[in-house]
Amino acid sequence: MPERQRADARRNYARILAVAEAEVAAHGPGASLEQIARTVGVGSATVRRHFPTRRALLEAVSRKRIEALCVRAHHLTGAGDSRQALLDWLNDVVAYCVSARGLAAALAYDGAESEPIHENSCSAALEEAAGPLLRRAARDGAVAADVTITDLITLIVGIALGTEHHPDPAARAAGLFRLAVAGVSPRR
Template sequence: MTVSPSRAPRADWTRNHEQLLAAAREVVTRDGAEASLEEIARRAGVGSATLHRHFPSRRALLDEVFHHGITELCARAEHIAARADSRTALNRWLEDLAAYATETRGLAEALATDTPPVGGCHGLIRRTAAHLLDAATAAGTLTQPVDLDDLLTLTNAVSLAAGGDPHRARRVFRIVAAGL
């Protein structure tokens, strides 16, 4: 359910939304992206219809659960790019993404869908990666042409293969990046 920008949400709407998000963070952290929506609603003390009014899809719920961390991760790209050459900046940020997706249970699975949306977490990640990739390509620092979708798929595959170990994700990504 969206709230009109000209009208503040009702107190019960805000309370339910916050309770749903808190419950979702807890359950997704434990069970991953396929966490039970019914359990999330139950833990929040609301019915499943209320959950669906706030979050019309699992994707919408996961986007909000992961939004803060992804926003911070994407903001770090500017700092990395200001301190390193374009290829190094791209590699460091993708390594950070692989590690973050590995340690944030459910994120790698949520990002592995066939049809990523333009907005939300997927959109933030895509725009950040595209900016860094474009800079590296323009500088001629990549040894071969690289497709954005392939690069993000590869990074996500590293996250999934790391089995919850962000240090392993970083090691494996460095091996992969050596080929870029």
């Protein structure tokens, strides 16, 4: 939201965002924009002016969580064991995606929005923040050199979306992530 907006537009944005957070928490990424507008008491055009796409809405709702994950990545960058630091951060991403409805959808690379104006800012922020973690782990031989943060985020999004209707999505997602890290081959 531009800081140069009128005071009433900033208030509308804050009210819409607060209601959107509640709607996404209750109904997931498919939360109704029309319901958000009705709850706030504005027209749907006002909601769409602030959030022209569903992704823009989900990214705004997820912004604080994304910022926390970025801070966590920066904190872990200097940790002793580069593999463990990367896995700790990825576990945090899995936990956030499972606990925060809409976050996995905000991180998904759907390919439908290829113009730079529609860049997936949530994923871009995580890629930038976690890049040093991954590069360090790759340099230490703890991760294959061709693995990217995009690959890892895509894996996590798939796990989160695939477990969202499980009776215990957090446990199921954590288990699938451990399986992905360990691989399917038996330990020797």
